[in-house]
Amino acid sequence: MRLWLIRLSFLALLITGVVLFHRSRQSRPLPVIAAAQAKILLAGNGAEVETLDPQLANGVPEHQVATSMFEGLVAPAPEDPDKDAPGAAASWEHKDFTVWTFHLQPQGKWSDGVPVTAHDFVFAFQRILSPELAADYGQMLYPIVNAEAFNNGTLKDFGQVGVKALDDLTLQITLGGPTPFLPGLLKHYSWFAMPKHVIEKFGGATSRNNTWAKPENIVGNGPFKMKRWRFTQVLEVERNPYYWDAGTVKLNEIHFFPIVSDATEERAFQDGQLHLTYLVPLSRISYYRQTKDPMYRGAAQLGTYFYRVNVTKPPFNNKLVRRALGLAIDRESIINNVTRAGQQAATGLTPADCSPDYHPPQVAKFDPVEARRLLAEAGYPDGKGFPTFNILINTLEMHRTIAEAIQEMWKTNLNIPVKIINEDWQVYLDTQRKLAYSVCRAAWIGDYVDPMTFLSTLRSTDGNNSTGWKNQRYDELLNQSALEIDVRKRFDILSEAENLMLEEMPVIPIYWYVHTYLVRPELKNLGHSVLEHRCYKALDF
Numbered sequence: 001m002r003l004w005l006i007r008l009s010f011l012a013l014l015i016t017g018v019v020l021f022h023r024s025r026q027s028r029p030l031p032v033i034a035a036a037q038a039k040i041l042l043a044g045n046g047a048e049v050e051t052l053d054p055q056l057a058n059g060v061p062e063h064q065v066a067t068s069m070f071e072g073l074v075a076p077a078p079e080d081p082d083k084d085a086p087g088a089a090a091s092w093e094h095k096d097f098t099v100w101t102f103h104l105q106p107q108g109k110w111s112d113g114v115p116v117t118a119h120d121f122v123f124a125f126q127r128i129l130s131p132e133l134a135a136d137y138g139q140m141l142y143p144i145v146n147a148e149a150f151n152n153g154t155l156k157d158f159g160q161v162g163v164k165a166l167d168d169l170t171l172q173i174t175l176g177g178p179t180p181f182l183p184g185l186l187k188h189y190s191w192f193a194m195p196k197h198v199i200e201k202f203g204g205a206t207s208r209n210n211t212w213a214k215p216e217n218i219v220g221n222g223p224f225k226m227k228r229w230r231f232t233q234v235l236e237v238e239r240n241p242y243y244w245d246a247g248t249v250k251l252n253e254i255h256f257f258p259i260v261s262d263a264t265e266e267r268a269f270q271d272g273q274l275h276l277t278y279l280v281p282l283s284r285i286s287y288y289r290q291t292k293d294p295m296y297r298g299a300a301q302l303g304t305y306f307y308r309v310n311v312t313k314p315p316f317n318n319k320l321v322r323r324a325l326g327l328a329i330d331r332e333s334i335i336n337n338v339t340r341a342g343q344q345a346a347t348g349l350t351p352a353d354c355s356p357d358y359h360p361p362q363v364a365k366f367d368p369v370e371a372r373r374l375l376a377e378a379g380y381p382d383g384k385g386f387p388t389f390n391i392l393i394n395t396l397e398m399h400r401t402i403a404e405a406i407q408e409m410w411k412t413n414l415n416i417p418v419k420i421i422n423e424d425w426q427v428y429l430d431t432q433r434k435l436a437y438s439v440c441r442a443a444w445i446g447d448y449v450d451p452m453t454f455l456s457t458l459r460s461t462d463g464n465n466s467t468g469w470k471n472q473r474y475d476e477l478l479n480q481s482a483l484e485i486d487v488r489k490r491f492d493i494l495s496e497a498e499n500l501m502l503e504e505m506p507v508i509p510i511y512w513y514v515h516t517y518l519v520r521p522e523l524k525n526l527g528h529s530v531l532e533h534r535c536y537k538a539l540d541f
Contacts, residue, residue: 030272036522036541039252044265046278047394047425048232048258053213054189055128058136058429058464060445060532061278065256066189068237068536069111069220073102073121073171074186078538081529082449084183088116088193088221088244089171097178104169109242110195111225118165123205124194126158132206136433136463137190139456140447143175143182143482152461177483184448187533195219223249223537232258243537250525250540260395260424266518275523280516282398285341288516295518298341302446302530303513304349304454307391307406310435311506312468315386320378322505325439326364327371328413329406331511338405339398341516346509348498349444349458350451353512353530358451358491363502364509368413375414383415390421392440394428399441402510432466442466442507445532451494452481458501469506 035042047061054066067076075087089102108116125144128135131153141147145162149155162174175182185191195212196205198219203210211217215229223245224237235256239249257274259265262281268274280288280296288296307325315321331345344352348360372382380386391407393399400420407418423431431437444464446453456462459478460470477497484490501507519526525538 032272032275032520032522035255036275039250039541041251041254041276041523041539042274043254043256043276044259044268044274044278045235045256046258046396047260049235049256050426050429051213052215052218052226052229053210054192055124055133055135055137055194056208056213057189059425061256061258061425063189063532064534065235065237066192067222067534068224068254069218069222069226069240070189070192071220071222071243072186072188072192073104074183076187076529076533076535078525078535079527081527081533081535082531084187085535087187088121092183094182097180097182098175100173100175100182101166102171102173104171105244106169108221108244110198110221111219111240111242112195112198113242114195114197114219115168116193116221117168118171119168120193120196121171122163122165123196123199124192125161125163127194127199127205128190129158129161130206133208134463135190137188139459139462139464140185140188140190142456143177143179143185145174145176148461178485179482181448181450184450187531188447190447193221195221224251224254227253234258245537249537251536254536262397269518269520274518275520276526277518279398280341280518282339282401285339285516288518289341295520296516297519297528298514298516299528300353300530301513301515301532302351302354302449303443303515304346304351305343305402305441305443305510305513306346306349307508307510308432308437308440308442308467309506309508310437310439310468311504312435313438315378315380316389316438318378319504320374321380322508323503324371324374324378324414325410326505326508327367327374329409329508329510330366331364332366333409334402334405335511338402339511339514341514343511343514346511348502349507349509350454350498351446351512354446354449354451354454355491357487358494360451361495361499361502363499371413375416380416383417386414386416388417388419389438390419392428392431392437393420393422394425394441395422403441406510435466435468443513445513447531449531451491451498452478455494455497455501458506467506469501469504471500471504474500 045061049062071087073089074084077083077085090105092102094100129151138151146160199212202212223243225240227236227238229235238253269277309316335343347362347364350360391403403420457464481490481493522541524540
């Protein structure tokens, strides 16, 4: 009898506890609500960043974090992130789009209170162009007079490069030819000023072992500064009181979550853990489009999804093989049955909407008959003797789904054996740089609105050319285009270069991007950017 009463009492207590716990959970606000009240943005960021050093970064996850803590001479405009607004420079003027003069914000400071000067920009440009640093994005500064020569080591005197500090607050940049889109380039992190006083404190300016960009050391000149980085969990930045325009910053903090699984990220969003996702799982895009969910966003993006081919590795050193691979991919099937977000089949590397006056080549297409003929001509009739190879992807469900579709197309149309391997973001990037792959998925989001932002990545000396492909004529055409004043003639030169490159196909274009993501309605002023720009100081709840 007593045992029964004890059990009954225990059961009553257990039920009461469950009810109270349930009520407490119901009364407790969701993380997104509490965070919004505290002015903290919770954002998915796709993958853990490889580095916090903007001059060594390479990728959208790094871009999103870097642009919260650093700001270039020109910044994304609050009303439209793709438009240009004052940043570290309060104003600027040019002479024939060739000699540009920038007047820095008088109250501009680093997040440790030290003034930002024109000398910090000169230091930064010399650092990223130094051959010793071997920065992937050194080529971004090639429009500057003698920048390429200094970057490749043929010019030793940086004083001959077209950049100088006229005084503490005046920077002059001299270009090799007219570049009307320079302000757009300057929003990219490769052009940002670097804190010379901090970098030199923690090691040599061009040393990759410098610890200045560790969370405990890093300083920036952007609207936010580093607060805490729990690796693989969350990277937190907080309001920077020394930012020149601190009075307009609405948020107190931003928390970037490196969620590599798009399905996990979507669940976190639906459970009230995130205000903003990095993307939407492929399997869920049709649902969101059909239900017209107001939290779903899908808009054109200036980007291309493609496959890189390692041209230094047999049999991929044969352009007939590379062209056969490209012709055996049914792009329409991929965008209609796999990605399903309104993407366009890519006929070239440069997206169709890169410029109304530039028309990408119609080279990349689906022609399995021609693909089999080229493969046979290369010595592999009906795929006989073709070695098994891997498609390298970074860890993400959508990349595997696309790779499986292409794997099946190459098996069906060419009868060649293909496997898929995945690596985490940092390892994947390193594998590409070392050319330790056969074929790998890749993508390029434009850094500015011009075909050159895509075509320059295949230049022989470009740090982002992870294919091993080199072509002297291609390089000459890119250089020639930089000196051409007439827009129509310049685009004709670039078109010739792109056709030449696609004829040899070191990259296989798949589709032109549509960026799909989820955003909660209480987040205001995000704005859509075809270049993935965000004006963080304008964001609010």
